[in-house]
Amino acid sequence: MTTYLDHQVIHWNKGTSTSLPHKLVGEEPLSIRIQGNPYSVIMRTPGDEIAHVAGFCLAEGLADDPDDFTSIGFCDGSETNVVTVTLSKSRQEKIPQHLERRGFISQTSCGLCGKEIVDDLYQTIHPLEDGKTTDLGRAADCLGQLPRHQPLRGHTRASHAAAIYNSNYELLSVAEDVGRHNALDKAIGKLFLARKLRDASLLVLSSRISYELVQKAARARIPVILAVSRPTALAVKLASQLNMSLACLAKGSGLYIFCCHHRLLSLSSM
Template sequence: MGLTPDCQPIHSIFRWSSMNTRPRGALRIQASRSESVVDTLAVEAPLQVNINGRPWTTTMRTPGDDPFLVRGMLFSEGLLTDPAAELGWQPFDDPESGHIAAVDLTVAESALNQPFEDRRAQMSVSSCGLCGIRQWRDLFPGDFSPRLNGQIQLAADLIPAAMADLHHGMRAFGESGGCHGAAAYTARGRRLALFEDIGRHNAVDKVIGSLLSRDQLHLAVLLAVSGRISYEIVFKAFRARLPVLAAVSAPSSMAVEMADAFGLTVLGFCRDTRLTVYSHPERIKAQAQPRSRTARRRAAAPAPAGRRDQP
């Protein structure tokens, strides 16, 4: 069965609900039945970034909060040496979609790691946060920060609460099922920022850029992300000096190795009351659960003759 004429963009029928999502006519097939439906898709569109008249990169992202995205990207990739540097912003809209398609930034040369033009060699796709980096040393500029340390501790029960808050705050994901989310929290669990994007690294950059713009980065302790943790997410968290990184899914092997070296606490599979700590567990304070009266009686009772308790 081929696609019907119903499977067409329906911009003229419905207004876009937001810059993050758009409706789309589709054909839904279940068993032997089919029906025309209106589904919701996460928006993915290119953004070309020029710095002081020189091209730097084109990244695929979900439109919206682009100033936060660009500031966070410049900072987390080590191009912006002064977090408070003023960014002159000249956007150019795509006349068809109304989204920003390109932006010319004006930044003081003294606030940039030089040279920056050759640090990226290609377009960055939405699934890759450091695509186009030519050499590993480009990830470690001259002002590379020392490893994280300090005595900050988080109560283990704060992590599930933050993950639940992130999930409930992801409206574009609720509409489309196609967005990632990231959020930053204080040591007491207060949310500082939450953003969504089709690329999880973009969502992280939006969080970092927002915190920088509002001078709140120093308040953030926990970065919570949907999906998995890859090395570029660890690197961005480290650049932002965020000591605890938690995700609903698993970290990669390189992510954990980098976190070990950077002094970053990485937590995976943060679901309900369960989580797994892969690096620097000293920052997570687990509260001992009181045992029930029945459990205490069983622990005190002698083992039956001939029985060998298992470790």
């Protein structure tokens, strides 16, 4: 699979033109089939397809546990853009409403009425427990180190990344993709399939924080999100109701904290 392509470009600068090599981030459709039926098509950067689909299924409520999958794999070899998921019989019986959908657009990457989204998600996702506190200084260091884990961005300057850390600020999982939703699905999916999602405590994002990303983190039970850019109003509202802490880089230096600051330490030093 190609994550980026070489392309020749013309660099214009103050009346002069120069031909230069340039790298373009790859983007291809990924078709997800559930129980043999088309379920969703996602535009993404090729790579980590199995983890991507596993994370997608967790976020969408198709699976709650890796044992819910009877099988998950490529439709025809490893060089295809189609992944097929077969769910266990017991899981199928729990989610008939999901399996009856046709022409489905992912609820974690589309726009509906804001109030409707928050109300519906609050009914299906339980608020997170307070648990351990997070040291903002160390969490900010994780955010600052994110570029080190973005080789695709280094080549193309056109990809997003999601990195997940444990309570000791050790990197558990990281993924890149042209889509920020896809990057997070991939990072979560790796831990989900490895049965290590319970260790996740901190999520670091290269993008803004949208409600979809809060939803995905909530399904994965990750209580703290730090990002380069600010959250949307809907993201803050949803995170507040789900007892999740959101913060982003502040103008100049430090962090802006938007909700649930009780989980974050070192506030006086920021």
